[in-house]
Amino acid sequence: MAYDATEAGRLGAEFLTPGTASFTEFLAAHRPRLLPTRSPLPDGVRAAPGTAPHGTTVLALAYRDGVLIAGDRRATMGNLIAQRDLEKVHPADDHTAVAFAGTVGLALDMVKLYQVELTHFEKIEGTPMSLAAKARRLSGMLRDNLGQAMQGLAVVPLLAGYEDGRGRIFGFDVAGGTYEKTGFHAEGSGSPFARGALKKLYRPGMTRREAALAALHALWDAADDDSATGGPDIGRRIFPVLSVITEDGFERLPEAETEELSRETAEQRRVRPDGPNAAP
DSSP states (O other): OOOOGGGGTOOOGGGTSOOOSOHHHHHHHHOGGGOTTSOSSOTTOOOOTTSSOEEOOEEEEEETTEEEEEEOOOEEETTEEEESSOOOEEEEETTEEEEEEEEHHHHHHHHHHHHHHHHHHHHHHSSOOOHHHHHHHHHHHHHHTHHHHHTTOOEEEEEEEEETTEEEEEEEOTTOOEEEESSEEEESTTHHHHHHHHHHHOOTTOOHHHHHHHHHHHHHHHHHHOTTSOOOBTTTTBOOEEEEEETTEEEEOOHHHHHHHHHHHHHHHHHOTTOOOOOO
């Protein structure tokens, strides 16, 4: 029997062969079955609607110290609530975060691969990618997933990061198109309502608290008009995920702070159900 170095606990030849700084390309060359973009469905077959959990509304907005990225917690499967406490916002590295809408299983695997991709590049090259390069790498993953998107298993991410003293936001389409956004952006089924709220509430130079409240009101508006988006669940104490990226790096707001802000939002909506007016 041929000797297999991996059976003796040593790395195989593929790990010792010079290649690119892309971990995704490494997997494609040596272990393509591990890629989340490999379609589980035969050609010409579409996933039946409502058979895979989908995550919905995520958003980001720039503020005085950086950028805030947020998401509701609901995942739906057709007309059913598949999960009430889904995590849709994840750090990609110290100064970058990614949130997602779309097919949950594929999205979570794509986020994990993207995290490894950025770490692998930094270890190989000795320097982190620029934020624009990070957006291009994520765009490439979406293009690789286009076949699954056309079969009904789409993933639409939202990328936010801090670079050169400011927060930046990138949106994408299912074909990998990349679009840098100014000020704020939202993705997912509730995104038209969230963007409408942010158009009303957003202004440059907001404090972290002001940005967090604006995000919560935007998610509230999304949940108010989109059944796939979940608002704050006071009874179960399940609240949206709020995270910020600043010069100091990625930070998820503490649960106690998120709860306090969510309860404040709920009280404001009790008094004024249509939400606050735009600042003069």
